[in-house]
Amino acid sequence: MSNKELNRIEKLAQIPLFNSFSKDKESLEKLDSICSIRDYSNEAVVIAEGDNGDEMFIVLDGKVEIRKRTRSGDEYTVVQLEAKHNVFFGELAIVSDGERSATVVAKSESTFIVMTKSNFESFCEDHPRLGLHITKEILKTVAERLRKTNDDMLTIFDALVNEIKNS
Template identity: 30%
Template sequence: MSINEEVELLKTVPIFSKIEPAKLKLIAFTSDRMTFDVGQELCHQGDIGDAMYVILGGSADVLIDSPNGPIKVAELRRNGFFGEMAILCDMPRTATVKAHEKLTALKIPKEMFFRLVAEFPQMAVEIMRELAHRVEDMNGKLAAAQAA
């Protein structure tokens, strides 16, 4: 895939939609495009968070370790992203992410992530929105589990 094709693809990702094409080229150039097969881990709970990922195609399961084995807490699809919490909080990964089907992702290094957030406040707002949705979703799941 050419840089221009990657830029067109990045324009469809909500957190990048307000970024000018020249900067999207920089993201495409400085990030790694990765492919994962079914069942392959993109990251593992407890690992150091050195990058965030944006899913360009396919889907992945978000799994949390428990005494009874992994628990699926979410599914990520095209345009979804993860890994930002480990970068923002400078903490280990909070979950394992495993490809549910063949998946293509863009791996954005920590330094580039902070540069983008500093240059594009709208990107930071979109990330905060997504984090708020995740908290709301988790609260709903916890309430349902307590009621059961």
């Protein structure tokens, strides 16, 4: 096994989606076998909000910026993240059809571990226990993000109500 392959497996072990088998090298190797590596240059769009997608990305090396568009079309930066933060995105695309909810831009020369929906589905058929664990972790991630979004909306609503009361 090459150093690059070891680095990929070590990175997979650090990603929260794979927590349930992060110490099981054999399972991580099975997962790694369905992934590919893709490089992007600085400022390259990795995924675009509104596009359909069927790939999940894990930042192996580099930095990314998550961007959202307002209804009026203005784009703003939500957050910048680095590989050391164990960043993954696009996970919904491997379990569900739909449009990308944000744009992700490489903010340096960046390398990604990429998993396609079809490869993940085949993996789940061949390794149902591991597929179930990953799917449950994706659901937990979505639930956490939904809770945070609900909390953010309440904060905005409270601020709006207070502004109206005080004017």
